[in-house]
Amino acid sequence: MSAFPDLPEATIARLPEYLRALHNLGEGGADTISSEGLAAAAGVNSAKLRKDLSHLGSYGTRGVGYDVTLLIEQIEYVLGLDQRRAVCLVGLGNLGHALAGYDGFASRGFKIVALFDADEAKVGEQIQGLVVRHIEELGRVAVEENIAIGVIATPARAAQAVADVLVDAGVTSILNFAPCVLSVPANVDVRKVDLAIELQILSFHEHRKASLTALPGGRSAAAAGNQEAVGS
Amino acid sequence: MSAFPDLPEATIARLPEYLRALHNLGEGGADTISSEGLAAAAGVNSAKLRKDLSHLGSYGTRGVGYDVTLLIEQIEYVLGLDQRRAVCLVGLGNLGHALAGYDGFASRGFKIVALFDADEAKVGEQIQGLVVRHIEELGRVAVEENIAIGVIATPARAAQAVADVLVDAGVTSILNFAPCVLSVPANVDVRKVDLAIELQILSFHEHRKASLTALPGGRSAAAAGNQEAVGS
DNA sequence: TCCTGTGAAATCATTCACAGCC
DNA sequence: GGCTGTGAATGATTTCACAGGA
Numbered sequence: 001m002s003a004f005p006d007l008p009e010a011t012i013a014r015l016p017e018y019l020r021a022l023h024n025l026g027e028g029g030a031d032t033i034s035s036e037g038l039a040a041a042a043g044v045n046s047a048k049l050r051k052d053l054s055h056l057g058s059y060g061t062r063g064v065g066y067d068v069t070l071l072i073e074q075i076e077y078v079l080g081l082d083q084r085r086a087v088c089l090v091g092l093g094n095l096g097h098a099l100a101g102y103d104g105f106a107s108r109g110f111k112i113v114a115l116f117d118a119d120e121a122k123v124g125e126q127i128q129g130l131v132v133r134h135i136e137e138l139g140r141v142a143v144e145e146n147i148a149i150g151v152i153a154t155p156a157r158a159a160q161a162v163a164d165v166l167v168d169a170g171v172t173s174i175l176n177f178a179p180c181v182l183s184v185p186a187n188v189d190v191r192k193v194d195l196a197i198e199l200q201i202l203s204f205h206e207h208r209k210a211s212l213t214a215l216p217g218g219r220s221a222a223a224a225g226n227q228e229a230v231g232s
Numbered sequence: 233m234s235a236f237p238d239l240p241e242a243t244i245a246r247l248p249e250y251l252r253a254l255h256n257l258g259e260g261g262a263d264t265i266s267s268e269g270l271a272a273a274a275g276v277n278s279a280k281l282r283k284d285l286s287h288l289g290s291y292g293t294r295g296v297g298y299d300v301t302l303l304i305e306q307i308e309y310v311l312g313l314d315q316r317r318a319v320c321l322v323g324l325g326n327l328g329h330a331l332a333g334y335d336g337f338a339s340r341g342f343k344i345v346a347l348f349d350a351d352e353a354k355v356g357e358q359i360q361g362l363v364v365r366h367i368e369e370l371g372r373v374a375v376e377e378n379i380a381i382g383v384i385a386t387p388a389r390a391a392q393a394v395a396d397v398l399v400d401a402g403v404t405s406i407l408n409f410a411p412c413v414l415s416v417p418a419n420v421d422v423r424k425v426d427l428a429i430e431l432q433i434l435s436f437h438e439h440r441k442a443s444l445t446a447l448p449g450g451r452s453a454a455a456a457g458n459q460e461a462v463g464s
Numbered sequence: 465t466c467c468t469g470t471g472a473a474a475t476c477a478t479t480c481a482c483a484g485c486c
Numbered sequence: 487g488g489c490t491g492t493g494a495a496t497g498a499t500t501t502c503a504c505a506g507g508a
Contacts, residue, residue, distance in 0.1 A: 079439065207310075
């Protein structure tokens with residue numbers, strides 16, 4: 001079927017956030033929501049939200065707002081969430097265990113269908129109803145189960161080899177939790193999550209804030225109220 | 233001491249990646265590295281790397297490259313990693329357990345000094361040498377231990393209340409794993425990691441790729457080589 | 465010659481502000 | 487009157503391309 005116009009990458013990254021907000025609002029009983037209201041629920045400003053949604057087409061009603069159900073369907077369609085993609089998870093250390101048990105996957109359009117590890121001691125273990133298989137089966141199983149997305153939660157030194165196997169098995173999307181850069185062909189998408197990097201970015205801002213407290217009324221330890229504003 | 237020039241946010245977000253690459257290169261025995269080489273190790277292009285580093289000052293040598301040790305020190309200084317910040321972790325479900333055991337924190341300038349949970353059954357449990365405390369102690373302990381960064385790994389419904397307590401205790405940086413938007417005062421930085429969102433972004437690209445396979449030589453299931461190129 | 469540091473150009477993203485529709 | 491959709495303006499980021507130091 002027809003492809004998509006070239007949605008800006010920044011817009012794509014925000015659509016899942018809008019979707020989550022819409023689900024919340026829907027459960028709260030709202031049929032319709034203004035750009036202002038949805039923007040607040042998603043933590044962005046309303047102009048940005050309207051611009052983002054306008055890229056998908058015209059699904060709002062002037063003077064009224066957006067139909068919650070319709071907009072959910074639209075965004076899910078664009079993100080391709082109507083087709084419950086098969087995901088495999090490689091590496092069942094602490095993090096892998098947590099990911100295997102994370103219910104946010106199942107509830108948002110994904111299904112973990114296979115687990116792999118290189119450690120013989122882990123192979124055979126049962127986690128969330130799935131048996132851990134040896135990594136040598138990865139190539140075969142990935143093809144059999146039609147796996148679309150591979151999640152890598154191995155140590156950094158193993159990650160590239162795992163990525164190579166995934167790519168050879170035809171997987172074209174990888175979510176990488178290992179702290180390293182992966183080399184893959186251009187048709188494969190890699191996204192990376194590095195927990196320590198997030199902390200380091202926060203550390204920078206702490207450092208900067210600390211180097212400013214010398215100046216004006218140094219806020220002691222306690223901020224009262226509860227305003228808005230969220231760090232980028 | 234003196235603050236920083238206004239480093240672009242995009243640059244800040246890449247510095248930790250350069251740092252990791254530099255540590256790898258250093259362990260590999262390199263004393264000096266060109267922008268081209270470091271860029272490859274960090275997965276960016278060399279022009280961007282040079283521009284980023286030029287914001288920190290002039291730490292390279294024309295015709296030669298960057299001194300690995302010096303550059304590591306510089307970046308660590310800018311990120312404020314020389315002062316081993318105290319971190320607390322709230323919420324010890326699956327993900328919390330994994331985070332408590334994540335050695336990437338200790339090895340990159342952070343120290344988890346306290347764990348909290350609201351569940352009486354978890355309070356008292358010992359994890360990685362720390363005892364889980366009841367969340368009611370959070371405010372007091374955060375002040376006592378001079379906690380700089382709070383990590384929230386609770387369910388979404390609890391996250392805002394936890395954030396409020398952290399803020400009241402003077403914590404000005406929060407890393408939020410709960411899938412919700414937090415409201416905090418403007419002086420508090422929040423960064424968010426949402427695992428399901430990352431998958432949804434990959435899903436979009438899968439969807440788009442699928443809607444294109446109809447056209448040219450539809451690649452069957454298997455890509456051979458191992459070129460470069462990493463998805464954004 | 466090799467490689468950094470950097471203005472200038474090009475691209476991408478956000479915000480403004482208002483016309484047009486309900 | 488309220489609210490979306492969108493050009494136009496602004497701002498941020500990336501990329502180019504090359505001057506200039508080692």
